[in-house]
Amino acid sequence: MSVKASIITIGDELLIGQVIDTNSAVIAQLLNGIGISVSLRLAVGDDKVNILDALNTAESQSDIIIITGGLGPTADDITKPLLCEYFGGTLIENKEARENVISIFTKANRPVTERNLTQALVPDVCTMLLNVRGTAPGMLFRKNNKVYFSLPGVPHEMNGLMQSHVLPYLYDHYPLQVIAHRTMTTAGIPESSIADHIKSFEEALPHYIKLAYLPNYGLVRLRLTGTGNSISDINTRLDQQFSELQSLLKDHIVSNRDETMQETVARLLQQQNKTLGTAESCTGGYIAHLVTSMAGSSNYYLGSVVSYANSVKHDILNVSQESLDTVGAVSEPVVIDMVNGILNRLKTDYAIATSGIMGPGGGTDTKPVGTVWVAVGNKNKIVTQCFKLRYERQKNIEVTAIYALNLLRKFMVENN
Known part of the structure; x- marks a missing residue:
């Protein structure tokens, strides 16, 4: 069974270009590494209607929805109360989250204010995910046989929660397929010429292996992606196809690895x-x-x-x-x-x-x-x-x- 995920990043700063959305890329790579394909990525501002629309759209297309951003203690951070309403819950203080907030401020030799302590409030319908790298806890919700993770927008904190909570949960609860890649970089030949040159190869690819073109200023990366149930089987089949592709483009290869x-x-x-x-x-x-x-x-x-x-x-x-x-x-x-x-x-x-x-x-x-x-x-x-x-x-x-x-x-x- 193919498991699909959607990623929603929240924040006006993303839409005006003040902050670059690196969270989506990191989350997509981590999910792809365990066999979950990302079917949708959305960036929305700090607007209730737009966030709700994004949630409904993601739910219609995915098994897993991962949300980042909007979990801070200030008025413009609206994700937590919105999710509380969306899932029909009430904000309550989580003791472990409160202790985490106090511990972080104490170690930094800074006073803890009431505003800081609001970070320990979470909907009573969620599972709190302790964020040891920051004060905003993550949250896990379930609705209509879908799973939702709400994570902080700070990249370091988001990544920590992905590693410590999200990925282990997905491993335990989903029958995951294997997704494997082979990537090469070419130079000196435009994307269209490559496509013409390997047309027969591309048409003959089996349905479980797909070819992607990734052009970038004089260089073109080619990525073969294989999906299956057996890591050894898919790696063997990918290696065969990748070897043929390298032979076809041997005069233009910069690297046969996914590297800069x-x-x-x-x-x-x-x-x-x-x-x-x-x-x-x-x-x-x-x-x-x-x-x-x-x-x-x-x-x-x-x-x-x-x-x-x-x-x-x-x-x-x-x-x-x-x-x-x-x-x-x-x-x-x-x-x-x-x-x-x-x-x-x-x-x-x-x-x-x-x-x-x-x-x-x-x-x-x-x-x-x-x-x-x-x-x-x-x-x-x-x-x-x-x-x-x-x-x-x-x-x-x-x-x-x-x-x-x-x-x-x-x-x-x-x-x-």
Whole structure:
């Protein structure tokens, strides 16, 4: 039996873009990991009518409804009294929840107010889920053979309750199917061309395996998802299909794992026992940020020179002043010098250099906004590539970083 879930996130801040909804993604991943598919995701504001509509819609489509947000002690947090009304209950104080509130404030050496203690009020028709990471308890309701979980909107608290209460409950009460995935990343071929190239493969997929296309700025991830009752059986069948898909796209594969570009590069650096340094102008340290966001990056990443000014390019990285004066900072000779400069300064095995015009201003007829030069290399060889991007400033920076890392990846594979 296929078990389906809906996710409802509550808060005006989500609808106006002030806060990004990461809770839905985390919940969906956790549910998918135990064989529950998410059929619906809704974001609604702090409005009673809209929340009730969302609850009714979710109930009509799902076995499990997970709600986050609106459980704070202030007037704009309306989820708890609304759920009390929806399920026909009365708010009562839960002793364990009260003790938890007092304990948290005592440990923080802060006074407990009456408003804080209202967090211990829960509907008498729910099962209280103790939130050891915060003062707002979670709540479990049952209605019309459906199960509802109401969780705090704070991501750290929500995740804790998912792990300690929600997932164990679902394991115990539902006959769960197995859901497994295989993901690869491709580059250098657009989504439509991939679809044409693997049309026969996609049409021949069995009904229990589905293919998804996940394009993102020059890269396309392909995900095969298999559903069944036996983990060994579905993994065997997925591996067979995934092997065929890799064979069809072998000339375009960046990675046959579900990993980011920086994770792919990190894996290659560790496999080769090599080190990396970066010389960044237009990306302003964003490549360094991506690389160092991963635990263990100090094993292979030595550092960066953010050479935004031409004087830094010349004085620190020994970029030719003649090149800066004649062809300009956004040019092939300059990024080549930047690579050599970082290799000499940091004594790394590999280096990346970027220089470009991110916008919105600064472009010319010959070098419009979005013109970017990237170089990668080692002490024996350097390769370059010029990109013509078309996005706004921040996206140009992010895309350049991914393109630069991919250029390094190809260089590492071809020159190891």
